[in-house]
Amino acid sequence: MADSIIKQYYDALGKGKLLGKKCKKCGAVTFPPTTACKKCGSNEQEWIELSGKGKLLYLSHGMAPPPNPRFAEIAPYAYGHIKLEEGVFVQAIINGVSIDPDTLKSYYERGPVDVVPDIMEVKGLNVLAFKVM
Amino acid sequence: MGSKLREPVYILGVGCTRFGNLLETPEIMGLSLHELAAQAAQEAMADAQVDPKEIDAVFLGNVTYPTSLLPATYSQVADWLGIQYKAGVHFDAACSTTNVGITMAATGIAAGVYDKVLVVGLESTLSQPKYLSPYERTTIPTEEMWLWTDHCVGQAYSVPQGYDIFPTYNGINALGYCRKYGISLDELEHGLFELCRTRRLHGSLNSKAIRQETLEQEAKRMGFDDPWEFWNSRFNPHVAWPSRLYSVVTPADGASAIVVGRREGASVSQPVELKGFGISVMDLPWYGDDPTVMPIDTHSFKKAYDMANITAKDIDYLHVHDCSHIMSICVAEESGYLPKGQGLKFAEEGRLRFDGDKPMSTHGGRHAFGHAWAASAGSDTYEAVKQIRGMADARQIKPFPKTAVIHTHGYAMISTVLVLNGGN
Numbered sequence: 001m002a003d004s005i006i007k008q009y010y011d012a013l014g015k016g017k018l019l020g021k022k023c024k025k026c027g028a029v030t031f032p033p034t035t036a037c038k039k040c041g042s043n044e045q046e047w048i049e050l051s052g053k054g055k056l057l058y059l060s061h062g063m064a065p066p067p068n069p070r071f072a073e074i075a076p077y078a079y080g081h082i083k084l085e086e087g088v089f090v091q092a093i094i095n096g097v098s099i100d101p102d103t104l105k106s107y108y109e110r111g112p113v114d115v116v117p118d119i120m121e122v123k124g125l126n127v128l129a130f131k132v133m
Numbered sequence: 134m135g136s137k138l139r140e141p142v143y144i145l146g147v148g149c150t151r152f153g154n155l156l157e158t159p160e161i162m163g164l165s166l167h168e169l170a171a172q173a174a175q176e177a178m179a180d181a182q183v184d185p186k187e188i189d190a191v192f193l194g195n196v197t198y199p200t201s202l203l204p205a206t207y208s209q210v211a212d213w214l215g216i217q218y219k220a221g222v223h224f225d226a227a228c229s230t231t232n233v234g235i236t237m238a239a240t241g242i243a244a245g246v247y248d249k250v251l252v253v254g255l256e257s258t259l260s261q262p263k264y265l266s267p268y269e270r271t272t273i274p275t276e277e278m279w280l281w282t283d284h285c286v287g288q289a290y291s292v293p294q295g296y297d298i299f300p301t302y303n304g305i306n307a308l309g310y311c312r313k314y315g316i317s318l319d320e321l322e323h324g325l326f327e328l329c330r331t332r333r334l335h336g337s338l339n340s341k342a343i344r345q346e347t348l349e350q351e352a353k354r355m356g357f358d359d360p361w362e363f364w365n366s367r368f369n370p371h372v373a374w375p376s377r378l379y380s381v382v383t384p385a386d387g388a389s390a391i392v393v394g395r396r397e398g399a400s401v402s403q404p405v406e407l408k409g410f411g412i413s414v415m416d417l418p419w420y421g422d423d424p425t426v427m428p429i430d431t432h433s434f435k436k437a438y439d440m441a442n443i444t445a446k447d448i449d450y451l452h453v454h455d456c457s458h459i460m461s462i463c464v465a466e467e468s469g470y471l472p473k474g475q476g477l478k479f480a481e482e483g484r485l486r487f488d489g490d491k492p493m494s495t496h497g498g499r500h501a502f503g504h505a506w507a508a509s510a511g512s513d514t515y516e517a518v519k520q521i522r523g524m525a526d527a528r529q530i531k532p533f534p535k536t537a538v539i540h541t542h543g544y545a546m547i548s549t550v551l552v553l554n555g556g557n
Contacts, residue, residue: 057422058305059308061374063297063373066276067280067283067298068296070295080305083422091300099374101375
C-alpha cells in the first residue's frame with residue numbers, strides 16, 4: 001500500500017504534529033503537504049514538522065448549518081486567517097471565541113494575535129483548529 | 134505560451150434563460166435541465182442566425198452533478214439542440230464554466246479546427262430530481278447545495294477541516310479592505326448598502342433577473358420605510374461578520390449559451406470580437422497577507438490585457454465576479470478599472486450604476502441577477518454583448534460601450550478574464 005501524503009498529514013495531527021514539506025531545491029515550505037513545491041514546482045521535497053505557532057490576522061465566522069455535516073454540532077464557529085511562523089498561510093476554525101459582532105470587532109481592532117494549534121477529533125477525523133494564546 | 138489568437142474570433146450570438154427557481158419562477162417553472170439548456174441555446178443560435186447543423190462542436194458545462202444527473206451533458210442534451218454527430222464534451226470550470234468554454238471554442242476556431250462552436254452552461258442550485266424522476270424536482274437545503282458546491286474546492290485539507298466560503302470570500306476580505314485603506318466598519322457597512330442598492334436597481338431593470346425588486350421596494354414590502362433600517366434588521370443577518378446576506382450571492386437555476394465563430398460566413402450583423410482572454414488557477418489559500426488581492430486575478434487580467442493589447446483605461450464596461458460584493462470591489466480595483474480603495478466610495482456616489490461613469494454588473498450581478506454556477510459566466514457575457522450592441526433596454530449604458538471586460542471566479546479558484554470589443 002502506498003503512503004498517502006494526506007493520510008500521513010491527518011495521522012500526524014492525531015499525534016499533535018503539523019506536517020508539511022520543505023523543498024530541497026528552493027527551501028520553500030508547502031503546508032499542508034502536496035506532491036510539489038508551491039513556490040517552484042519541484043517534487044523533490046522532504047517532510048518537516050511545523051511549530052504551529054502563528055498570528056491570527058483576521059477573524060470572521062461561518063454559517064449554520066455548515067456546508068460540511070461533520071461540523072454540524074459546533075457551527076456556527078469562528079474562522080480565521082492565520083500566518084504561521086514558517087511564512088505559510090492557513091485558514092481554520094478558532095476555538096474558544098464567541099462570534100457575536102462585538103467580540104469579532106474587538107479582535108479586528110486589536111490586530112494580529114498569537115495563536116497555537118488546538119487539534120480536535122471531529123467524528124473520526126483529526127482537524128487542525130487553533131486557539132488564541 | 135503563445136498568448137495570441139492566430140485568427141480573429143467573434144461572439145456571434147448569445148442566449149440566456151431567466152435566472153430563477155425551477156419550482157416557482159414562471160418563465161422556467163417545470164422545465165427539465167435539458168429544456169433549460171435548449172431554451173438558452175436556441176436563443177443563442179437564433180441570435181447568431183445559425184442553423185444547428187452549422188455548429189461544429191458543442192461544449193456543455195454543469196457543476197453540481199446531484200442536481201442535474203447529467204455527468205455527460207453534451208451527449209444527453211445534443212438531441213435536444215438539433216445537433217448530432219458533431220464534436221462535443223462535458224466540461225466544468227465551476228462558476229467560470231461558460232467563459233472558459235468560450236476560450237476553448239476560440240482556440241479551436243483560431244487553430245482552424247472549427248468554424249462555429251456552441252458553448253452552454255446550465256445549473257440548478259435550488260432543486261434536484263425527486264426520487265430520480267425525469268421531470269419532478271424537489272427543493273434542496275442550502276447547506277446541502279454548498280456541500281456539493283464545495284466539491285470544487287480544497288477536498289484534501291480545507292473542506293474536511295471546516296472551510297466555509299463566507300468567511301473566506303467575504304468576511305475576511307472585508308476586514309482586510311478596511312484595514313488596508315483605513316476605512317471604518319461603519320463606512321464599509323454603508324458602502325456595501327449602497328452597492329447592494331445599485332445591484333438591485335439593475336436587477337429591477339432586467340426581466341431575466343431572479344430579484345426584480347429594488348432594495349427600497351423590498352424594504353417597504355417588509356414594513357420598513359427606510360431601507361437603511363431594513364438593511365440593519367434581522368432580515369439581513371451577518372453571513373460572515375461584517376458581511377451581510379444582501380452582500381452575497383443569490384443561488385438560482387438557469388442556463389446560458391454563446392455561439393462563437395469566425396466573422397467570415399456569419400450572418401449576424403453585430404458580431405462582438407473576443408480580443409483576448411486570461412485564465413489563472415489556484416487552490417486555497419487564495420491570498421496571503423492581503424486578503425483584498427488574489428494573485429490569480431493579477432495574472433489573469435495581465436494575460437487578457439496583453440492578448441487584447443489594451444489597458445484598464447480602455448475599459449468602457451466591467452463585470453467582475455460579485456457573489457461577494459466586497460470581493461467584487463477588490464477585483465475591480467485590481468483590474469485597474471477603479472482606483473485602489475475608492476470602490477465603495479464610487480458605489481456611494483452612484484458611479485457604478487448603468488448611468489454612472491464606471492458602470493459595473495448592469496444585469497444585477499450575482500445578488501440580483503442570481504447565480505446559477507456553470508451558467509453565470511455566460512450571463513455576464515450575454516449582458517456585455519447586449520450592452521455593446523445597445524440592446525440592454527432600460528439599463529443601457531450610454532454611449533454604448535465598445536470595450537467590455539468580464540471577470541469570473543470559478544470555484545475554486547479559476548480566475549477568468551475575457552476582453553470583448555465591438556459596436557460602432
